[in-house]
Amino acid sequence: MLRGKKVALVTGGSSGIGLAAVNALHEAGVTVYETSRRDIALPNAVHLPGDVTDTHAMERVVKAVLEKEGRIDILVCCAGFGISGAVEFTELEAAKKQLNVNFFGVVNAVKAVLPAMREQKSGRIVVVSSVAGAISIPFQTYYSASKAALNAYVAALRNELRPYGVTLTAVMPGDIATGFTDAREKSPAGDEIYGGRIARSVSRMEHDERTGMAPAVAGRYIRKMALRKSVPPASSIGFSYKALVMLARLLPARLVNRVVYLLYAK
Secondary structure, eight states: OOOSSSSEEEEEETHHHHHHHHHHHHTTTOHHHHHHHSSSOOTTEEEEEOOOOOOOHHHHHHHOOOHHSSSEEEEEOOOOOOEEGGGGSHHHHHHHHHHHTTTTTHHHHHHHHHHHHHHHTTTEEEEEOOOGGTSSTTOOOHHHHHHHHHHHHHHHHHHGGGGGGGEEEEEOOBBBBSHHHHOEEEOOOTTTTTTHHHHHHHHHHHHHTTSSSSSHHHHHHHHHHSSOOOOOSSESSSSHHHHHHHHHHSSSSSHHHHHHHHHHOO
C-alpha cells in the first residue's frame, strides 16, 4: 500500500461499528467515503447513498470515489443485520435476505473495488464478520452461517489475490453495544413448541450485546487491521474473544457444541 494519505470506502458506515470505523480512520488522517441506504451527512466522511445488495449501486459508488480520488486503498465492509428464530419456523425469504445482505453484500462491494485495487497493485479489504462465524449460535443459525461464509470467502480470496498486492482480513467482533441489537429481526414462531428456548436464547444474547464493548473499540481495531503492514486471515477483538475462538479450535468439537448448547439453547 502507498505511503501518505490513503483513501477508504466503508459500507454500512452510518451507524454502529461502521460509523466507529469511519471515525477511527478519519482520526488517522485517512480520506473516508461511506455508503449506506441512509441518506445522511457524516462529519468525518463523504456519504454516497448505496445498497450493498444492489450490484450496480456498488459499482456506481466505487466509480464515484475513483473519479474523485483516483484510487481506493482500503475497503471496510460493515453493512449487515441479524435475524433470530428457530430454523424450522424461519421463512426461507428471511433466510435469503440474511445471506443476501451479510454475505452477498460483501461480495458486491469487493467485486466492485477489485479491478482498481488489482490495477494499482495494492489494497486492503477488511470484512466485519463475527465470533458467531467461528462458534455458531443456536436460534441465530442463519446469522452464524452468513458470518462463517464470510470467513471462508476471505481465506480463499486472499490466495486468489496474493500476486496482486491486495490483502484481506476478517474481523470477528463479539458482543458490541450498538443499535444492531434493536434492529435484529426476531421471530418467536414455534417458541411454545420449543419450550420457550427461543426467547431465552435471544434474551441472553441481547443482554450480552447491550453490556458489551463500546463500538469505538471495534472501530480502532478495524483501523489497525486496515493500516498495518500484514494481517491474518481472521482475528477477534479483545483478549477474551481471542481466547474463546482459540479454545473452540483446540477443544473437541463435541465439547464446544455442548457448551454452546448450555449457554444459548437449553
